[in-house]
Amino acid sequence: MAGKPTIADVARAAGVSKGLVSFALNDRPGVAADTKRRILAVADELGFRPSLQGRALSTRLAYSVGLVIARDPRLVAADPFYPPFIAGAEQVLIAAGRTLTLSMLAPDRDEAAHYRALADDRRVDGVLLGDLRPDDPRLPLLAELGLPAVTIGPSGDPRCSSVVVDDVAGVRATVQHLADLGHRRVAVIAGPRTLEHGARRADAFRAALHERGVEPLIVETDFSPAAAAEVADRLLDLPAEHRPTALVCGNDVAAVAATGRAMRRGIRVPLDLSVCGFDDAEIAQWTHPALTTVGTHPTRWGAAAAQALLDLLAGGAPTEVRLEPARLVVRDSTGPAPAGPAAPGPAPSGPAPA
Amino acid sequence: MAGKPTIADVARAAGVSKGLVSFALNDRPGVAADTKRRILAVADELGFRPSLQGRALSTRLAYSVGLVIARDPRLVAADPFYPPFIAGAEQVLIAAGRTLTLSMLAPDRDEAAHYRALADDRRVDGVLLGDLRPDDPRLPLLAELGLPAVTIGPSGDPRCSSVVVDDVAGVRATVQHLADLGHRRVAVIAGPRTLEHGARRADAFRAALHERGVEPLIVETDFSPAAAAEVADRLLDLPAEHRPTALVCGNDVAAVAATGRAMRRGIRVPLDLSVCGFDDAEIAQWTHPALTTVGTHPTRWGAAAAQALLDLLAGGAPTEVRLEPARLVVRDSTGPAPAGPAAPGPAPSGPAPA
């Protein structure tokens, strides 16, 4: 017995057949109690660990789950969401003896072929689906391939579980916060509508702003800081009476970029312009001014998604797991709306400029 | 033949034995040319794809490689290095029919056990090793486990390949840049010496500063923005004649944090204080002021590391792959050293303050 002990070694040492050892190890009925005890003792003594590969071949299981991030790597790099998400998912998966198989798929690569290969090769038993799109074509594909899936965000598909955070709550809180500060021209530099959460948040902003009687000015971008900077420039070029007094960005890095453009023109944040981010990334608390943003818990999100997938793999029915709603974190990048040049209503209190 | 065709199906259809089909598909000698052609044709027609699991069982190969990130998830979240690194590695691996198995290991988790499990379960054929430490205990462990490894950064171990970027060049360029701007008190907010690149860069800074006659003031931190902020505060509390005129930070997020603390006290960057980052993360070009930093190419780094591992797996000898040296990217966060209160030498040119 040079290498690691196999199930046959255990069987021989315990004086029983391979099959019985397998039954005993897998807690299946029909094994006499003290036989089972003996087998387990022998297995333990020999330091037996079943071979994943042998088991995989007969069970047709991979004991691994996939995470497919379908986005340009450069955008992923600027997005602090995934690392903690992955950390959370990992923690749960490792405890369950599973590993995480990661795929970062540039958008120009053939998605369908990739999923198909993943399924055909039985590399994963299920997948965590990020960057969900409206009517995502991956959902029917995965169903066809027989791969259980958990979506990050609401899918509307009864075949897969999803883990959702009510970020509408965060959106409404943001709008309320800005409205309370007197802002009446608020621009939203939103993510692309081709992303489910991009569209959902944009709609939520539109509704919340409208509800407060603020004219919604929503610009769709690709979530990149470059796009945010460019849009910010364009908005700040507007004549003073049309220029927004607050900018709400789709993520924190975009907010940093927008703030940067404003400061470059001498526009002070938050004195002349308020800026909000989204995600509550680590960086948000360290910029100057520290960023007002909407926070979720990517780590918990990852853990919940992994758990939901494990439940699904164990034969559970698809569910929708709701995490705690996104929370507005007020920091220093938002302040009272500046008195506009022709702004109606009372002038700001305090001494007038000399 | 309900499911996918197996090698036995191909053998039957081609009228030969399983073994011969295996030989033909794997380009092994001893198969008559036209028999081989026929077998391949039949396999193609049937849409045969060998089962990974069957193959894995007999070859004892996983056709997957591991990436183990040994760091607190929160620190990984703030570090924009890994996502593009992973993207680069993935691209190469997928082309070679391998997948990436990711492990994010919180530092409190039992590392050795994790690697051992990875090896025992044959989940991976080799690993990419990040966050290298001096005399890293993982190197002998992996050697014992028989897992080929490629280190990110120099390992000094002849058993594994490594992919290195000469960031000393970037360090020297940074010091020269600051020295040219007249800085004589430069503080380095370095990463921990428990990380190989932390120690290496700190040493390089010490040497380069010393060489230029600048007193090296090197503070070791854990790379986190929080630590950078705290150290920055402490340094800026120093009496003016000891206060550094330039801060060099271990990464870009730390630099943003340090800049934030300075600005909070009304210290203008770069007028009163110059700040440098490291990594050239996406965010560096969008902050205000845009960050002077040292850039590498994480994507290429990832691709090179993956390729080096594939070479190792194919039986090649361990090598050290050198990528292009880190490059200083000068932006707006560095400027001429302010004239000190008791600074010797000529006063700055230009009109004196009114």
Next chain:
DNA sequence: TAGGGTTCCTAAACCGGTTCAAAGACGACG
């Protein structure tokens, strides 16, 4: 035409588990 070497191919073992049909042991019951 026997002997020796190639070339091409087959059959079976092997990797390490799981699963299932069937057989053996045993006690209870009529």
Next chain:
DNA sequence: CGTCGTCTTTGAACCGGTTTAGGAACCCTA
């Protein structure tokens, strides 16, 4: 005492590849 049912266990097939020992057919040479 024979029969039936339950509990426990065995042996073999199976998952889908790779690998190896050996056999058949062929050519070349003496």
